[in-house]
Amino acid sequence: MRNIIPTYISGIKLLFLxxxxxxxxLACNIIxxxxxxxxxxxxxxxxxxxxxxPLLGLLRFDFNFIADVINNHGSELQVLVGQAAxxxxxxxxxxxxxxxxxxxxxxxxxxxxxxxxFWFNCAKHFWRLFRLALYFIGAQLFVLGTCIFVYTKxxxxxxxxxxxxxxxxRTRVIFAVFIVLMAWTDMVNEYAKVKVVSSSExxxxxxxxxxxxxxxxxxxxxxxxxxxxxxLSFLLILGLYSLVNNIFVMTSLxxxxxxxIIGQIYLFLRIGTRLLFTSTAVDYLRSTHWGKDRx
Amino acid sequence: MFIYxxxxxxxxxxxxxxxxxxxxxGQEVLSSRIANYTIDLTLDVDQKQVNAVQTxxxxxxxxxxxxxxxxxxxxxxxxxxxxxxxxxxxxxxxLSSASIENCDWGWIQVQSIVDSTGIELIGDAEYIQPDDDxxxxxxxxxxxxxSSVLPGQSATFDLKWHSQIPKIMPRTxxxxxxxFMVQWFPKLGVYETAGMRYAEKDQWNCHQYHAKGEYYxxxxxxxxxxxxxxxxxxxxxxxxxxxxxxxDLTTWKYKINDVIDFGWTTSPNFQEIHxxxxxxxxxxxxxxxxxxxxxxxxxxxxxxxxxxxxxxxDYPYSTLTIVDPPIHGLFTGGMEYPTFISSVSFCFxxxxxxxxxxxxxxxFVHQYFMQMVATHEVExxxxxxxxxxxxxxxxxxxxxxEHQSTIDWLGIKVGNAAFNRAEFFYSNNPKIxxxxxxxxxxxxGGYGEIAYNKTALWLTTLEGIVxxxxxxxxxxxxxxxxxxxxxxxxxxIDIVNQVVIKNHGSKFGKDxxxxxxxxxxxxxxxxxxxxxxxxxxxxxxxxxxEDFENCTSEINALTTFQSKVVIHRLEGMQLPVEVEITxxxxxxxxxxxxxxxxxxxxxxxxxxxxxxxxxxxxxxxPIDMNWINNSYVVNPDKTxxxxxxxxxxxxxxxxxxSLMVLI
Numbered sequence: 001m002r003n004i005i006p007t008y009i010s011g012i013k014l015l016f017l018x019x020x021x022x023x024x025x026l027a028c029n030i031i032x033x034x035x036x037x038x039x040x041x042x043x044x045x046x047x048x049x050x051x052x053x054p055l056l057g058l059l060r061f062d063f064n065f066i067a068d069v070i071n072n073h074g075s076e077l078q079v080l081v082g083q084a085a086x087x088x089x090x091x092x093x094x095x096x097x098x099x100x101x102x103x104x105x106x107x108x109x110x111x112x113x114x115x116x117x118f119w120f121n122c123a124k125h126f127w128r129l130f131r132l133a134l135y136f137i138g139a140q141l142f143v144l145g146t147c148i149f150v151y152t153k154x155x156x157x158x159x160x161x162x163x164x165x166x167x168x169x170r171t172r173v174i175f176a177v178f179i180v181l182m183a184w185t186d187m188v189n190e191y192a193k194v195k196v197v198s199s200s201e202x203x204x205x206x207x208x209x210x211x212x213x214x215x216x217x218x219x220x221x222x223x224x225x226x227x228x229x230x231x232l233s234f235l236l237i238l239g240l241y242s243l244v245n246n247i248f249v250m251t252s253l254x255x256x257x258x259x260x261i262i263g264q265i266y267l268f269l270r271i272g273t274r275l276l277f278t279s280t281a282v283d284y285l286r287s288t289h290w291g292k293d294r295x
Numbered sequence: 296m297f298i299y300x301x302x303x304x305x306x307x308x309x310x311x312x313x314x315x316x317x318x319x320x321g322q323e324v325l326s327s328r329i330a331n332y333t334i335d336l337t338l339d340v341d342q343k344q345v346n347a348v349q350t351x352x353x354x355x356x357x358x359x360x361x362x363x364x365x366x367x368x369x370x371x372x373x374x375x376x377x378x379x380x381x382x383x384x385x386x387x388x389x390l391s392s393a394s395i396e397n398c399d400w401g402w403i404q405v406q407s408i409v410d411s412t413g414i415e416l417i418g419d420a421e422y423i424q425p426d427d428d429x430x431x432x433x434x435x436x437x438x439x440x441x442s443s444v445l446p447g448q449s450a451t452f453d454l455k456w457h458s459q460i461p462k463i464m465p466r467t468x469x470x471x472x473x474x475f476m477v478q479w480f481p482k483l484g485v486y487e488t489a490g491m492r493y494a495e496k497d498q499w500n501c502h503q504y505h506a507k508g509e510y511y512x513x514x515x516x517x518x519x520x521x522x523x524x525x526x527x528x529x530x531x532x533x534x535x536x537x538x539x540x541x542x543d544l545t546t547w548k549y550k551i552n553d554v555i556d557f558g559w560t561t562s563p564n565f566q567e568i569h570x571x572x573x574x575x576x577x578x579x580x581x582x583x584x585x586x587x588x589x590x591x592x593x594x595x596x597x598x599x600x601x602x603x604x605x606x607x608x609d610y611p612y613s614t615l616t617i618v619d620p621p622i623h624g625l626f627t628g629g630m631e632y633p634t635f636i637s638s639v640s641f642c643f644x645x646x647x648x649x650x651x652x653x654x655x656x657x658x659f660v661h662q663y664f665m666q667m668v669a670t671h672e673v674e675x676x677x678x679x680x681x682x683x684x685x686x687x688x689x690x691x692x693x694x695x696x697e698h699q700s701t702i703d704w705l706g707i708k709v710g711n712a713a714f715n716r717a718e719f720f721y722s723n724n725p726k727i728x729x730x731x732x733x734x735x736x737x738x739x740g741g742y743g744e745i746a747y748n749k750t751a752l753w754l755t756t757l758e759g760i761v762x763x764x765x766x767x768x769x770x771x772x773x774x775x776x777x778x779x780x781x782x783x784x785x786x787x788i789d790i791v792n793q794v795v796i797k798n799h800g801s802k803f804g805k806d807x808x809x810x811x812x813x814x815x816x817x818x819x820x821x822x823x824x825x826x827x828x829x830x831x832x833x834x835x836x837x838x839x840x841e842d843f844e845n846c847t848s849e850i851n852a853l854t855t856f857q858s859k860v861v862i863h864r865l866e867g868m869q870l871p872v873e874v875e876i877t878x879x880x881x882x883x884x885x886x887x888x889x890x891x892x893x894x895x896x897x898x899x900x901x902x903x904x905x906x907x908x909x910x911x912x913x914x915x916x917p918i919d920m921n922w923i924n925n926s927y928v929v930n931p932d933k934t935x936x937x938x939x940x941x942x943x944x945x946x947x948x949x950x951x952x953s954l955m956v957l958i
Contacts, residue, residue, distance in 0.1 A: 095958060
């Protein structure tokens with residue numbers, strides 16, 4: 001238990017030590033976001049480039065403008081939304097691909113970061129991590145489906161409820177259960193990813209998954225605390241960004257650029273907190289001698 | 296002398312009659328009081344049934360004898376799956392499978408109807424279907440009379456009836472121990488005399504109960520005694536006259552005059568909260584977990600009282616009851632009956648989601664438009680729902696702010712009028728029917744978007760054309776002329792024409808019918824756009840200008856420009872529009888266009904180029920479906936587009952990053 005804070009700090013150090021990997025993830029995020037946002041921007045420019053209507057958006061939330069775009073150009077928007085969904089799916093695959101390179105770079109903490117090696121490791125572990133991702137998407141869907149099933153079976157039809165207070169109470173209970181189960185799934189997922197990459201021998205990942213589950217059960221509290229520290233880091237960054245965002249008003253081109261820069265800093269840190277889950281998992285596993293005491 | 300005394304006697308008798316009439320009801324006679332009801336009922340809360348005796352005093356105001364009566368039996372819409380109401384598809388899609396298994400249907404049965412001579416008429420009664428051929432529909436009961444009701448004569452009928460209350464039906468019904476009782480008793484249709492609204496001859500106007508559209512009735516007085524278990528609290532139209540406990544039951548006696556209907560509700564869980572606006576007692580009935588919503592309701596409804604009082608007319612009643620249904624009575628929310636309205640709220644609803652305010656203001660405005668100005672909700676729904684939505688927007692935008700009166704949450708701000716506009720244009724087919732369509736003829740959808748939203752839009756557009764002061768005068772005149780009467784669409788148009796001609800002469804033509812032909816009776820949309828702007832330098836003339844020998848070939852650009860602005864009408868609706876043209880030096884010129892042709896070009900010779908042109912610069916025509924193309928800037932400032940791009944980019948980045956939780 002006493003190793004938690006040092007592990008958390010080591011995780012952060014690891015992040016900064018491998019900052020190039022961190023930047024690659026951010027760059028991918030920016031590129032894919034551009035691929036999604038640019039066609040919307042082109043459409044907007046075509047339909048309103050010579051109009052003064054978009055300028056009102058700088059003064060206030062301009063519902064009329066948004067509604068007019070949706071109502072008069074809905075079919076074009078639908079195509080773009082479909083396209084965006086495809087990009088999002090590819091982005092998901094890309095991040096599974098990147099996981100292998102990232103984890104390998106965290107595992108070999110004292111090695112110099114090399115792009116060639118990074119891409120090689122990405123390719124090397126892709127299929128096994130892809131299969132693992134499918135398992136976990138399945139697990140998350142199972143958790144979600146179970147919670148929805150229980151929720152509906154609780155008699156939540158508005159016509160059966162005594163009051164909306166009942167609805168709130170039951171929603172809170174189910175939501176809490178959902179969060180706990182999802183957190184557990186995520187914790188196991190994070191350690192499983194590291195184990196899959198670190199023990200690259202063998203085609204099958206199911207034995208690794210089972211051993212990681214036992215490992216997580218045995219080390220439940222330290223892992224949970226590490227997980228919560230990472231969640232707290234994320235919430236802290238989110239809170240700070242919300243604070244800055246609320247103060248900041250975009251009224252001119254320079255303020256828009258500034259907002260974009262602040263947005264990128266936020267995204268960089270947010271990606272960092274995601275990678276922190278992995279880096280702390282690597283460090284924790286290392287501190288337990290790769291879980292050999294059990295797996 | 297005899298004649299003198301006879302006349303004097305009749306004058307005195309008339310005076311005494313009027314005095315008694317006045318004193319008996321304790322207030323001024325506001326309406327014709329054609330159909331008057333006294334009902335004494337007992338609610339069986341275990342069986343969910345009502346047993347009642349009812350006396351109707353009805354007056355024949357036509358010039359012909361009336362030989363039959365026609366009653367609405369609304370509750371029979373819930374008798375089975377074959378009623379017209381159910382066949383048309385109710386708001387909730389009918390009963391749930393569990394309710395079908397439990398047989399939670401509702402019905403009403405008139406057991407006896409006796410005329411003033413003591414003759415039982417129920418044996419001759421039959422169900423009729425004036426709107427369709429659905430012989431399974433039992434929502435209109437025809438009762439032939441043994442002796443006709445002569446012109447000018449009043450007749451009294453005593454009824455005995457009982458009903459089974461349906462479970463959670465749209466507008467009415469019970470769930471658990473909550474009862475919302477509206478459209479609940481045998482109610483006479485309207486005997487329309489020739490010339491009244493669209494009637495060509497004296498006839499009953501008594502539609503079946505449809506899924507869309509509610510009711511139409513004569514004005515009258517209601518005296519209703521409601522007996523419920525002692526722990527139940529009753530709220531109803533009108534004011535509470537007495538409350539008498541006898542055994543296990545308490546009888547709540549409510550009275551109200553000069554109204555077209557009566558509704559009531561009861562539950563042992565109700566909390567009663569009172570507020571005052573001038574002399575009006577505003578009462579809110581809600582379950583304990585909704586008490587905190589009271590300030591939202593009272594704030595909004597008081598703003599509505601103020602607005603309607605200042606801009607339309609007086610509220611003549613002494614009470615208003617707002618019912619906030621519990622979650623299991625959700626379907627009864629958002630309804631309007633005389634001095635008795637229902638809204639909807641949830642205790643988890645954020646303050647920035649203005650559903651309670653919107654509903655309570657909307658239902659309150661119905662006290663004016665269709666309660667006092669008693670239009671036909673089924674035949675001309677635009678006259679109550681549309682006009683009400685128009686005022687709803689004005690009141691809420693004034694009370695909560697033009698840009699945030701419907702939603703002000705998480706940075707999203709939406710005004711009421713803007714929301715209604717977007718809702719209309721977002722509909723599957725905004726051209727599906729004209730606003731003048733009857734409620735039950737919206738068989739392919741569009742009822743809400745057209746009867747409510749489109750009407751509000753074209754009323755706001757009319758205000759933009761004729762000006763706000765004229766529009767206010769129109770509405771005031773319409774209300775004053777037709778309160779406690781039954782106008783039709785043509786009567787509204789007449790008022791508009793009168794006021795517009797009085798205030799503007801022939802500026803808009805000999806009348807405004809051209810507007811109503813398009814907005815009310817037509818389905819065309821409206822879209823004006825600035826198609827192009829050109830600024831061509833005027834060049835010096837070239838060629839053989841003076842004679843056949845000297846050719847001028849040098850082209851000299853003068854400092855004057857021939858500038859053109861081309862405006863297009865993209866849709867069918869033709870409305871007069873203003874076009875504002877701005878020159879590079881900041882000069883502004885305004886042109887008016889009747890908007891009839893498909894396109895128009897405005898030409899200028901000026902030392903400065905045109906930098907911008909805007910159609911309808913003041914947004915007077917919200918019925919224009921696309922405001923984005925209303926302006927054209929030659930050298931546009933793209934900051935707005937960049938703003939939306941940056942927002943989209945950051946949103947896409949955040950969304951992509953959020954997806955990572957999956958892997």
